[in-house]
Amino acid sequence: MREIGIDELDDIARGAGILGTGGGGDPYIGKLLAREAIRAHGPVTLVGIDEVPADATVVPVSGMGAPTVLLEKLPAGTEELTALRALEAVLGRRATHIVPIEVGGVNSMIPIAAAARAGLPVVDGDAMGRAFPEAQMVLPTLAGIPNTPMALADDKGNTLVVDAVSNRWAERIARAACTEMGCQVSCADTVLRGDQLRDGLVPATLTLAGELGRAVREARLAHADPVAAALKLLGGVHLLTGKVVDVERRTTGGFARGRATLEGPGGPLELSFQNEHLLAVRDGSVVATTPDLICVLDTDTGEPVTTESMRYGLRVSVVAAPCDPRWTTPAGLDLAGPRYFGYDCDHVPLTP
Amino acid sequence: MREIGIDELDDIARGAGILGTGGGGDPYIGKLLAREAIRAHGPVTLVGIDEVPADATVVPVSGMGAPTVLLEKLPAGTEELTALRALEAVLGRRATHIVPIEVGGVNSMIPIAAAARAGLPVVDGDAMGRAFPEAQMVLPTLAGIPNTPMALADDKGNTLVVDAVSNRWAERIARAACTEMGCQVSCADTVLRGDQLRDGLVPATLTLAGELGRAVREARLAHADPVAAALKLLGGVHLLTGKVVDVERRTTGGFARGRATLEGPGGPLELSFQNEHLLAVRDGSVVATTPDLICVLDTDTGEPVTTESMRYGLRVSVVAAPCDPRWTTPAGLDLAGPRYFGYDCDHVPLTP
Known part of the structure; x- marks a missing residue:
C-alpha cells in the first residue's frame, strides 16, 4: 500500500x-x-x-x-x-x-x-x-x-x-x-x-507503468536510448526504428480504425489498428499480432505514440512484447486474437 | 370499470x-x-x-x-x-x-x-x-x-x-x-x-378503438360501407378511394421509412411515412399532415392498412381525422409537426 x-x-x-x-x-x-x-x-x-x-x-x-x-x-x-x-x-x-x-x-x-x-x-x-x-x-x-x-x-x-x-x-x-x-x-x-x-x-500493472515511464524519462535525461530502456522492462522484441510514410484512418462504428506504413532499415512494416495497434506485417509475413503488445514509441523521446497521433513523417520505434499468458490460450485467442478482428492470420509467438 | x-x-x-x-x-x-x-x-x-x-x-x-x-x-x-x-x-x-x-x-x-x-x-x-x-x-x-x-x-x-x-x-x-x-x-x-x-x-382511446373496430365489422356484416362507418366515428375527411400504384420503402435508423403513390378519381395522392403515415400530398398541395391522423383502410373490408403492408394493387381508402388539440399548439407542432420529420411544409388544418 x-x-x-x-x-x-x-x-x-x-x-x-x-x-x-x-x-x-x-x-x-x-x-x-x-x-x-x-x-x-x-x-x-x-x-x-x-x-x-x-x-x-x-x-x-x-x-x-x-x-x-x-x-x-x-x-x-x-x-x-x-x-x-x-x-x-x-x-x-x-x-x-x-x-x-x-x-x-x-x-x-x-x-x-x-x-x-x-x-x-x-x-x-x-x-x-x-x-x-x-x-x-x-x-x-x-x-x-x-x-x-x-x-x-x-x-x-x-x-x-x-x-x-x-x-x-x-x-x-x-x-x-x-x-x-x-x-x-x-x-x-x-x-x-x-x-x-x-x-x-x-x-501490478500500474506499478509496471510507473517503472516503464520512469525508465524512459531517466534514459532521456541521461542521453541514453529511451526505447532500449523501455524494451528492457517490457521483455519484448524490437521490430523497427524508422519513419511513418502513410496513414489511412476512419472513425466507424465507434472506433478509430486504420493502417499505417512505416519504413526503416529492415524494410517496410505495416501496422493495422482499431483503437489499438493489432497487427504488424513485414514483407507479407505477420511478425506480431494481438493479443501480444505492439507498442509504438517516439524514437527520440520514448514517448508512446497513440494510433490517433500516427502521422506522416513521425520518427518512431516499434516494439512487441508478450501479453499475459491467459490471452494466448484458445479461449483468449477467440476473444482477442487476430481472427476476431477480421485479420486472416493466426497468432504467432514473438521471436526475439 | x-x-x-x-x-x-x-x-x-x-x-x-x-x-x-x-x-x-x-x-x-x-x-x-x-x-x-x-x-x-x-x-x-x-x-x-x-x-x-x-x-x-x-x-x-x-x-x-x-x-x-x-x-x-x-x-x-x-x-x-x-x-x-x-x-x-x-x-x-x-x-x-x-x-x-x-x-x-x-x-x-x-x-x-x-x-x-x-x-x-x-x-x-x-x-x-x-x-x-x-x-x-x-x-x-x-x-x-x-x-x-x-x-x-x-x-x-x-x-x-x-x-x-x-x-x-x-x-x-x-x-x-x-x-x-x-x-x-x-x-x-x-x-x-x-x-x-x-x-x-x-x-378513452381504447374504448374508441373498440367502437371503431365494431362499427367497421358491423358495417361489413350489413353489407354497408365500412370506410364510411369509420369516417363517421373519426369525425374526419375522406381523401381518396383508389389503388396503390407505387411504394418505395427502406428500413433505416430503426424505422420503416418510405412513400406510397395512390391513384383514384380525384387524381393521385402521395403518402409519406416513417412507421406511420405522416403526410398526404395531392397535385403538389399538402392536404393532410402529422399530427393529424392519416388513416389508410382496405376499401372492401375497412381493415387498417399498416405502412409495412402497403403494396402495389391494394384497393384502399384514405381518411384524415383531427388529432388531440394539444398536438396543434406550437409546442405540439415542434414535437411532431411535419417540419420535425423533415417535410418542408406547415401543418394545414383539415378542410372537410
Missing part, C-alpha cells in the same frame, strides 16, 4: 501509454484529469491485489469511445462518478475500490481521478494487462465473470445501465449507445469481488 | 390499427399476443382515467422498433414484463396500472397482454391519441413529464435502463440500442402518477 501523488502521474501515464499499444487515449489528457482530481481531493492510495479483502467491491471505471473524439471533446472528469453511482444504485452496495479496466493513456488515469474524487483506493492491476478496443475483451470474460451491470454516463448528463446475457452483448449495446451519445462516455462495469482479483486482473 | 375479454380484442385491434395511422405494428400479431395472455391469465380490467387514484403508478408498456422486423420476428410476449420489472427496480415501487403509450395495432394490444400477465388493470387512454414513431412524441413531453427512467428488454434477455436529460435524448439512446438489439424491443417508460393522467393521456 502506498500513495500516488501528482509527481508520479507523468511516469504512470507515459508507461501506461506504452502498455496501451496505441490505444486508451492520449496520456496527456488522462494526466490532466488525474492531476486536477488529486489537487482537489488529495493523493490516492494504491493497494496490491493481495491487500484487498475477499468481500471487497472492486469497480473498474473507464472511458469508452473513439480516442479521436476524446482529442476534441475533453471529459469534464466527473462523468465517471456519475457512472459509478448509477452502478452502485443497481448493485445495492457501494464500491470499496476502483481499478483500471485497461492500462492505456487515459484509462490508467481515469480510475486514479475517479478514486480521488470518490475517496477510494485504487487496486494495482488491470483487467487486460494492455488495452483492447472492446468491453468484453477482459480477463473476467475468460473467468466467466459478467461485465454487467454496466453503467454508462455522458457529458450531457445521460446515463444508462445495461444488463446483458453475455459480455459481448453488453459491448454491442453499450457501443451503439456510446456512438449515439457522442462517441465518448464514462463506464463503470465488470464488478469484481476481492476474491476474484487473481482471475480477473493482471497484477 | 369493466373487463376486456378475448371477444373484444378483434374490435380493439382493428380500431387501434385505424387510429394508429399505419404504424404501431400489425394488429393481427398484437391480437395473438393479447389473446394468449388473456387465455392464460384471465380477462383484464379496463379503468377510466377518473377511476385511477392520484398516487397510482401508471406505466406505459410498448414495443419499440421497425414494424417490418416485427413481421419476421414475433415477440415472445414476455419481454414487456421483463422491461416492467427492470423499471420497477429502479423506481423502487411496483406499477399499479398499465396503459398504452399509443394506439396502434400492436401497441394497443401489448399493454393488454402485459396487464394480463402482471395481474394489473389497464387505463383507458394512451399518451398520443394516435401512433407516432419516436418515444418523445407523447403528451407527457408537452406536460414536462420525463420519459425516463426508460427500461428496454429484448428477446435474448438483454435489458437496459436509460436515464436521460431530455425525452428526445432518451429516444436517441434507446433507438440506437434498439437497432443494435435487433430492431425490436419492449419498453416500459414515461411513468405517470394517477394525478398526471389528464395532462399525459388522451382519455
Whole structure:
C-alpha cells in the first residue's frame, strides 16, 4: 500500500501509454484529469491485489469511445462518478475500490481521478494487462465473470445501465449507445469481488507503468536510448526504428480504425489498428499480432505514440512484447486474437 | 370499470390499427399476443382515467422498433414484463396500472397482454391519441413529464435502463440500442402518477378503438360501407378511394421509412411515412399532415392498412381525422409537426 501523488502521474501515464499499444487515449489528457482530481481531493492510495479483502467491491471505471473524439471533446472528469453511482444504485452496495479496466493513456488515469474524487483506493492491476478496443475483451470474460451491470454516463448528463446475457452483448449495446451519445462516455462495469482479483486482473500493472515511464524519462535525461530502456522492462522484441510514410484512418462504428506504413532499415512494416495497434506485417509475413503488445514509441523521446497521433513523417520505434499468458490460450485467442478482428492470420509467438 | 375479454380484442385491434395511422405494428400479431395472455391469465380490467387514484403508478408498456422486423420476428410476449420489472427496480415501487403509450395495432394490444400477465388493470387512454414513431412524441413531453427512467428488454434477455436529460435524448439512446438489439424491443417508460393522467393521456382511446373496430365489422356484416362507418366515428375527411400504384420503402435508423403513390378519381395522392403515415400530398398541395391522423383502410373490408403492408394493387381508402388539440399548439407542432420529420411544409388544418 502506498500513495500516488501528482509527481508520479507523468511516469504512470507515459508507461501506461506504452502498455496501451496505441490505444486508451492520449496520456496527456488522462494526466490532466488525474492531476486536477488529486489537487482537489488529495493523493490516492494504491493497494496490491493481495491487500484487498475477499468481500471487497472492486469497480473498474473507464472511458469508452473513439480516442479521436476524446482529442476534441475533453471529459469534464466527473462523468465517471456519475457512472459509478448509477452502478452502485443497481448493485445495492457501494464500491470499496476502483481499478483500471485497461492500462492505456487515459484509462490508467481515469480510475486514479475517479478514486480521488470518490475517496477510494485504487487496486494495482488491470483487467487486460494492455488495452483492447472492446468491453468484453477482459480477463473476467475468460473467468466467466459478467461485465454487467454496466453503467454508462455522458457529458450531457445521460446515463444508462445495461444488463446483458453475455459480455459481448453488453459491448454491442453499450457501443451503439456510446456512438449515439457522442462517441465518448464514462463506464463503470465488470464488478469484481476481492476474491476474484487473481482471475480477473493482471497484477501490478500500474506499478509496471510507473517503472516503464520512469525508465524512459531517466534514459532521456541521461542521453541514453529511451526505447532500449523501455524494451528492457517490457521483455519484448524490437521490430523497427524508422519513419511513418502513410496513414489511412476512419472513425466507424465507434472506433478509430486504420493502417499505417512505416519504413526503416529492415524494410517496410505495416501496422493495422482499431483503437489499438493489432497487427504488424513485414514483407507479407505477420511478425506480431494481438493479443501480444505492439507498442509504438517516439524514437527520440520514448514517448508512446497513440494510433490517433500516427502521422506522416513521425520518427518512431516499434516494439512487441508478450501479453499475459491467459490471452494466448484458445479461449483468449477467440476473444482477442487476430481472427476476431477480421485479420486472416493466426497468432504467432514473438521471436526475439 | 369493466373487463376486456378475448371477444373484444378483434374490435380493439382493428380500431387501434385505424387510429394508429399505419404504424404501431400489425394488429393481427398484437391480437395473438393479447389473446394468449388473456387465455392464460384471465380477462383484464379496463379503468377510466377518473377511476385511477392520484398516487397510482401508471406505466406505459410498448414495443419499440421497425414494424417490418416485427413481421419476421414475433415477440415472445414476455419481454414487456421483463422491461416492467427492470423499471420497477429502479423506481423502487411496483406499477399499479398499465396503459398504452399509443394506439396502434400492436401497441394497443401489448399493454393488454402485459396487464394480463402482471395481474394489473389497464387505463383507458394512451399518451398520443394516435401512433407516432419516436418515444418523445407523447403528451407527457408537452406536460414536462420525463420519459425516463426508460427500461428496454429484448428477446435474448438483454435489458437496459436509460436515464436521460431530455425525452428526445432518451429516444436517441434507446433507438440506437434498439437497432443494435435487433430492431425490436419492449419498453416500459414515461411513468405517470394517477394525478398526471389528464395532462399525459388522451382519455378513452381504447374504448374508441373498440367502437371503431365494431362499427367497421358491423358495417361489413350489413353489407354497408365500412370506410364510411369509420369516417363517421373519426369525425374526419375522406381523401381518396383508389389503388396503390407505387411504394418505395427502406428500413433505416430503426424505422420503416418510405412513400406510397395512390391513384383514384380525384387524381393521385402521395403518402409519406416513417412507421406511420405522416403526410398526404395531392397535385403538389399538402392536404393532410402529422399530427393529424392519416388513416389508410382496405376499401372492401375497412381493415387498417399498416405502412409495412402497403403494396402495389391494394384497393384502399384514405381518411384524415383531427388529432388531440394539444398536438396543434406550437409546442405540439415542434414535437411532431411535419417540419420535425423533415417535410418542408406547415401543418394545414383539415378542410372537410
